[in-house]
Amino acid sequence: MAEKVNVSLRNRSFYIDYSRGYENSRDMQHYHLHQDYEIFYLLEGEKVFLIDGKKFVATKDTIMLIDKNILHKTIVNDHKYQRIVLNFRDCFLLEDDQILLSTLFKRGPLMLSVKNPTTCQKILEKMLEEYFLDNPSSDRYLQLLLSQLLIECERLIHSQTSTLEHSKATCNQHELIDGMITYINERFHQDITLSILANKFYLHEQSISKLFKQSIGCSFTEYLNAVRITEAKRLLTETTLKINQITKKVGYTNHVHFWRIFKKFTSMSPNDYRGQETDKCKRLIDKV
CATH class of the missing domain: 2.60.120.280 (Regulatory protein AraC)
Structure with a gap:
């Protein structure tokens, strides 16, 4: 979707x-x-x-x-x-x-x-x-x-x-996906896999994949990456942490992998994104 x-x-x-x-x-x-x-x-x-x-x-x-x-x-x-x-x-x-x-x-x-x-x-x-x-x-x-x-x-x-216009999703399905999303949002900096979710919520991995696609419109991996990159963007903008520190803070163990995912979501590297946000802040300060 x-x-x-x-x-x-x-x-x-x-x-x-x-x-x-x-x-x-x-x-x-x-x-x-x-x-x-x-x-x-x-x-x-x-x-x-x-x-x-x-x-x-x-x-x-x-x-x-x-x-x-x-x-x-x-x-x-x-x-x-x-x-x-x-x-x-x-x-x-x-x-x-x-x-x-x-x-x-x-x-x-x-x-x-x-x-x-x-x-x-x-x-x-x-x-x-x-x-x-x-x-x-x-x-x-x-x-x-x-x-x-x-x-x-x-x-x-x-x-x-x-x-009234409303969707046909069942309450049980939504309660399940809501619990999984809460779990991911609170632990995205940790190692989270489909297997871990399956054990936590007593579901088969394929069932979880299907549930994410049906309820949210993206895969489990896409959602996890979206949460991690959202936090990475905040840290790049609001802190002076080094890129390798941010990589670990948001749950990635490999710097190259983090760089590749970040560029996929933002169309730029972490360094370029930080530079862009810094320039925006400077322009706003100059206007004041």
Whole structure:
């Protein structure tokens, strides 16, 4: 499905962002996935989502609900779009509201049309305000607002049951792939093989390979490399570690192999990538 996969590894359990198309209007070059749930609200314009082999065209006042560890990308049709996107992990949601996750996310990607947008928009606007306020009680307030937003989405589902678009993946399959992805994301710097995963999750190696292809759209090896290269790019940008140190830190034992995989994902060598990112930082500093 995708030759390259970008993996987002956020440190925060809740994230929200507002953007206008003319500020950031490029298509996603590659499919990506992240280990948190995503809620995308389109305030204006049009946005195309490619998810699980399906195409979703979102228009004004549309909400997209995307489960964690689902491969997806967006295409820009309208450069005047405005959107709010938020991501959160299970641990951020209040315990009593965990049941909402199966209704809203485990059925596959859902596209909901908001008939009365005022309520949802007010919740999202308050989330943005609270997120950047960084008050000691902000997380608690954001949790309550998130619960309110999810309840509004649940009500939308009940009113649009006959028109909802969703994938056919089973919950059991997704729970398995979710567990494997979590395992890889936490241990990518170690030696991880199909054999190790098979023993850990009590599955045959061929079954795991098939599950990765069906659920994510890439192979086990491609996903593992994507996670490792994502971390390598961060270390090249944010640290002064030598290339051979980074090679070992992200789980590769062979420097030549790391160089080859890195170039496959980025079309440049680790040294060239570090130089490019350093130049970008210098240009930004010069502008200030």
